[in-house]
Amino acid sequence: MNYDVIVIGAGSMGMAAGYYLSKSGKKILLLDSFNPPHNNGSHHGETRIIRYAYGEGEEYVPFVLRAKELWSDLEKSSGKQLFLQTGVINVGNEESDFIQNIISSSKKYSLPVDIMDSKEVQTRWPGFSLPNNYIGCFEPTSGVLKCEESIQAYQELAEKNGATIITYSRVRNISIKNEKVTILTDEHKFCSEALVVAAGAWTGQLLSMLDLELPLTPVRKTFAWFHADEKVYHHTKFPAFAVETSQGMYYGFPSIDGAGIKVGRHDGGDPISPDESMLAFGEVEADKGDLENYLNKYIPGIQQLKYGKTCMYTLTPDEKFIIDLHPNYSNVAIAAGFSGHGFKFSSAVGQALSNLIISGKNDVDISQFAINRFK
Numbered sequence: 001m002n003y004d005v006i007v008i009g010a011g012s013m014g015m016a017a018g019y020y021l022s023k024s025g026k027k028i029l030l031l032d033s034f035n036p037p038h039n040n041g042s043h044h045g046e047t048r049i050i051r052y053a054y055g056e057g058e059e060y061v062p063f064v065l066r067a068k069e070l071w072s073d074l075e076k077s078s079g080k081q082l083f084l085q086t087g088v089i090n091v092g093n094e095e096s097d098f099i100q101n102i103i104s105s106s107k108k109y110s111l112p113v114d115i116m117d118s119k120e121v122q123t124r125w126p127g128f129s130l131p132n133n134y135i136g137c138f139e140p141t142s143g144v145l146k147c148e149e150s151i152q153a154y155q156e157l158a159e160k161n162g163a164t165i166i167t168y169s170r171v172r173n174i175s176i177k178n179e180k181v182t183i184l185t186d187e188h189k190f191c192s193e194a195l196v197v198a199a200g201a202w203t204g205q206l207l208s209m210l211d212l213e214l215p216l217t218p219v220r221k222t223f224a225w226f227h228a229d230e231k232v233y234h235h236t237k238f239p240a241f242a243v244e245t246s247q248g249m250y251y252g253f254p255s256i257d258g259a260g261i262k263v264g265r266h267d268g269g270d271p272i273s274p275d276e277s278m279l280a281f282g283e284v285e286a287d288k289g290d291l292e293n294y295l296n297k298y299i300p301g302i303q304q305l306k307y308g309k310t311c312m313y314t315l316t317p318d319e320k321f322i323i324d325l326h327p328n329y330s331n332v333a334i335a336a337g338f339s340g341h342g343f344k345f346s347s348a349v350g351q352a353l354s355n356l357i358i359s360g361k362n363d364v365d366i367s368q369f370a371i372n373r374f375k
């Protein structure tokens, strides 16, 4: 079967790319090893934080502001509420790069951020207990995206525009000859003029087939839901949060739809192969204890563990994304290495991948995500 563009991986980035490509009227095929949204990659767990004054660096802000506009477009086109404006509070030592980047991002891009000392944070949200030398940067316009529902929304719209999605169809081989792409799955052969590779933790394996070795390291991550008092932690009363402690960087979500509070640790994680069956939450002794120690210290009102899950991050050495054309094939666009903070950008990444395939460039600057920085 022949297509204009094949997208390998219909997860966070690939499904959004499929949607934007489908709007161009081209014949699009998306292939996925599973049936997205699913629990085997990096996009499950119901919710993802979106924040705009960006602790990882102010250079991300124009791209995340584009993502914000596109999330709002997706809500309008799909008729679904995918964003909850809970606000996000970022907490840490005033001197830390994370906090300083938030402050400088908010100044440079005139983003509303309330800076408060630890006492003010605790007065406003009695659920927190913070050391005196921490400060809080509260961004009221930010909040929570429903990640799995967002992927579903992109899928429905892409299919409506005529895109084909084949699930449980793992790509086993890719070859390119005279700019023609040939893809083999266990059952089929597909050909196309152009290709998008957005296969999350599996991207490294696939790109090796196109003679490209990228420094991508999949790691095992855990997160868990805890019983929480709805009077204090309901999402209309408590914000999403990122807390940089001396032990590590933790993030979490207020209780949404009675789910309880969800927390995870951002830094660390053991390298794994994405095909290896991962130890379940709790099979590693530290899984539960680490989150409980964090909660006891910083959010002490939280009670019993409900349940936990595992997920994968795909790290790059600088924890910046890779969004670029293949250095040897101008008809292959790549999105990978989202290093545990990519979901909020996925609307803008999808649009950028589509733009790269159609015109070779994106209107929002993505040069910081170029492959040649690893040379």
Ligand SMILES: Cc1cc2nc3c(=O)[nH]c(=O)nc-3n(C[C@H](O)[C@H](O)[C@H](O)COP(=O)(O)OP(=O)(O)OC[C@H]3O[C@@H](n4cnc5c(N)ncnc54)[C@H](O)[C@@H]3O)c2cc1C
Pocket: 008, 009, 010, 011, 012, 013, 014, 031, 032, 033, 034, 036, 040, 041, 042, 043, 045, 047, 048, 049, 050, 169, 170, 171, 172, 198, 199, 200, 201, 202, 203, 206, 221, 222, 223, 251, 264, 311, 312, 313, 335, 336, 337, 338, 339, 340, 341, 342, 343, 344, 345
């Ligand atoms: C626990 C956790 C919490 C996170 N919290 C946040 C957050 O709060 N905010 C935020 O912005 N980001 C967050 N992230 C990061 C974000 O979720 C990821 O960056 C993002 O989901 C990565 O998207 P992806 O498209 O690269 O991968 P995925 O969404 O995993 O998609 C890759 C797809 O490719 C498919 N695939 C792989 N190989 C093949 C093949 N050979 N053939 C066919 N299909 C294939 C897979 O089945 C999968 O569906 C979090 C991640 C985790 C794990």
